[in-house]
Amino acid sequence: MKFNPVIEHLKVYEPGKPIELVVREFGIDPKDIVKLASNENPHGCSRKAADAVRNAAHLMYRYPDDTMTALKTGLCDRFGIGSENLIVGAGSDQIIEFACHAKLYGGAKILQSEITFAMYQIYAAQCGAGVIKAPGIAHDLDAMYQLYKEHEPEIIFICAPNNPTGDCLNRVDIENFIERIDHDTLVIVDGAYQEYAAFKNPDKALDPARLIEKFPHVLYLGTFSKAYGLGGMRVGYGIGSVEIVRSLYKLRPPFNVTTLSLIAAEAALEDQAFVETSLADCFEQMARYREFATAHGIETIESYTNFITYLLDGVSDSTHIADALLRQGIIVRDLKGYGLNAIRITIGKADENSRFFDAMQKLIINSGNR
Numbered sequence: 001m002k003f004n005p006v007i008e009h010l011k012v013y014e015p016g017k018p019i020e021l022v023v024r025e026f027g028i029d030p031k032d033i034v035k036l037a038s039n040e041n042p043h044g045c046s047r048k049a050a051d052a053v054r055n056a057a058h059l060m061y062r063y064p065d066d067t068m069t070a071l072k073t074g075l076c077d078r079f080g081i082g083s084e085n086l087i088v089g090a091g092s093d094q095i096i097e098f099a100c101h102a103k104l105y106g107g108a109k110i111l112q113s114e115i116t117f118a119m120y121q122i123y124a125a126q127c128g129a130g131v132i133k134a135p136g137i138a139h140d141l142d143a144m145y146q147l148y149k150e151h152e153p154e155i156i157f158i159c160a161p162n163n164p165t166g167d168c169l170n171r172v173d174i175e176n177f178i179e180r181i182d183h184d185t186l187v188i189v190d191g192a193y194q195e196y197a198a199f200k201n202p203d204k205a206l207d208p209a210r211l212i213e214k215f216p217h218v219l220y221l222g223t224f225s226k227a228y229g230l231g232g233m234r235v236g237y238g239i240g241s242v243e244i245v246r247s248l249y250k251l252r253p254p255f256n257v258t259t260l261s262l263i264a265a266e267a268a269l270e271d272q273a274f275v276e277t278s279l280a281d282c283f284e285q286m287a288r289y290r291e292f293a294t295a296h297g298i299e300t301i302e303s304y305t306n307f308i309t310y311l312l313d314g315v316s317d318s319t320h321i322a323d324a325l326l327r328q329g330i331i332v333r334d335l336k337g338y339g340l341n342a343i344r345i346t347i348g349k350a351d352e353n354s355r356f357f358d359a360m361q362k363l364i365i366n367s368g369n370r
C-alpha cells in the first residue's frame, strides 16, 4: 500500500515502558514494580479529582461539554487570561500537534534544542517539515538565535524546564530571546514542568499572561499530566494571542477532551494543596538522588522538574543499567536514544527511591568501575 511519503520515514515515539509490559516480560508481581520512567506524580492525583470522577461516572454516556466552560473558567482565573486566549487539548501533546499543523508544511522548518522533548520533531515531521537543532545538552539561546537567522524556521520550541535533562532557562533569558524573534515565527514555550520550576526558583517561573501580553507570537503550553497527577486523563492547554488560539481551534476535533477528563482537571485545579505537597516532597526526595550521585561519582544536571538525569560516563553504560534495573522491576528511562550515556529517573515515593538506590548501588559495584 502506498502511504503519504511524509510518514514513511517517521519513527514511532517510544513512551516509558508500562507496568503491564514488565509484568508480562519478566513475570514480576505488579506490586513489586517501581515505575520511575514517565514523570508521573508518585502520589497519584488529588483525592478530590478522583472523587469527582467517581461521582460523575454515570455521565460517560453523554458527549462532553464542548465549550469546556468549567475548566476554562478555572484556568482563566488561575492565569489571569481571557478564555479567547485558551485552548484545551487531549494532553498538551495535542496542542503541539495543532500548532504544527497550523504553521508547518512540506519545506517548512522547526528549530529546537538538540536534546529536548521528542514529540516536537515527530509532529513536525508529520507535516513534512525539517528540524533544525541547536547543539548542546542545554538550550543554547545564542546558538538558537544564529540558527533562527540562518534558517528562518516557522516554529521555535523552548522547553522550560527541559525534558529529558531537567534544567531550566531563566525567565529573563527566555523573554530577551523571544523579543528578538520576528512576529511571523511562532515561539512555543513548553511549561509542562513549570509548577516544579516555579516552586524551586522564582527566576525560572513563567507567567503566561505576561508572556502573551508582551509577545503576540508566543504559545505557552501547560499540562495536567505531571504535577497534577492526571497523565491517564490526557488534559493539557495552550495559552496564546487570540489570533493563534483561533487558528488552533480550526484544527481541533470536536469533543477532544472527554467528560471525565474535564471533570478531573477542574477538581485537580482547585486542589492546590495537593500540588504543593507533591512539589515539596519531590524536591525533598530529589536531595537523596543528589546525595546518592555524589557518593557514587555520578554527575547530575540541576533539575527543576520531577525527574533527575544521571550522567553515567566513567561509571557505566546507561542501556546496561536501564536493562538491569528493568529485570528487577525498576523502570527508568535510558537516554541513549538522545545521544546521552545517561538515565532519567522520575522522583518516586521514599520507599520507591530506596529500592532504586539499593539496586543501583549493586549494579555500579558489579560493573567494576568503582
Ligand SMILES: *Cc1c(COP(=O)(O)O)cnc(C)c1O
Pocket: 039, 090, 091, 092, 093, 094, 117, 159, 162, 163, 190, 192, 222, 223, 224, 225, 226, 231, 234, 235, 236
Ligand atoms: C509530559 C510532557 C508534555 C505533555 O504531556 P501531555 O501528557 O501530552 O500533556 C509536553 N511537554 C513535555 C516537555 C513533557 O514532558
